[in-house]
Amino acid sequence: MAQRFVLKTLLDFASAHSLRGYPGDCAKLHGHNWKIEVQVRGEKLNEIGMVIDFKEIKRHAKEVIKELDHSFLNDHEHFQEVNPTAENIAVYLFDEINKRISTDAVAMHSITVWENDRNCVTYSND
Numbered sequence: 001m002a003q004r005f006v007l008k009t010l011l012d013f014a015s016a017h018s019l020r021g022y023p024g025d026c027a028k029l030h031g032h033n034w035k036i037e038v039q040v041r042g043e044k045l046n047e048i049g050m051v052i053d054f055k056e057i058k059r060h061a062k063e064v065i066k067e068l069d070h071s072f073l074n075d076h077e078h079f080q081e082v083n084p085t086a087e088n089i090a091v092y093l094f095d096e097i098n099k100r101i102s103t104d105a106v107a108m109h110s111i112t113v114w115e116n117d118r119n120c121v122t123y124s125n126d
């Protein structure tokens, strides 16, 4: 059986959003301290025994997250049409980090977006 490694690193950012069409308070402007779990997979280890350096995963993820940090998500180009729900934020982060990180040896596995301590969504596209 082939080996498979799944690496996970945690990041966070703060931003505001309002959910278009939401039948309740979440349609109003409000903010979250989002917690993000980035999971990357690979099947081979490099010469020093890593799939990929956690620092490298973080570097790519931070590049994507810095555009969202301390912003109003509804103003972001991607969220003009797409509602900035936790689900859609997860898809956006997955795709953008995957563009930067994927190689023959490494690919995104999943993204988990925590809105608060109680609610999270995990996205993968297997």
Ligand SMILES: Nc1nc2c(c(=O)[nH]1)N=C([C@H](O)[C@H](O)COP(=O)(O)OP(=O)(O)OP(=O)(O)O)CN2
Pocket: 019, 026, 030, 084, 085, 086, 087, 115, 116, 118, 119
């Ligand atoms: N499936 C989703 N459901 C909800 C989303 C979402 O992105 N995907 N988002 C929201 C709002 O953004 C809202 O901010 C949620 O926060 P909160 O009201 O604090 O949520 P809780 O359910 O934990 O709080 P209660 O006090 O239990 O209402 C809503 N839903």
Ligand SMILES: [Zn+2]
Pocket: 017, 026, 030, 031, 032, 115
């Ligand atoms: Zn919210």
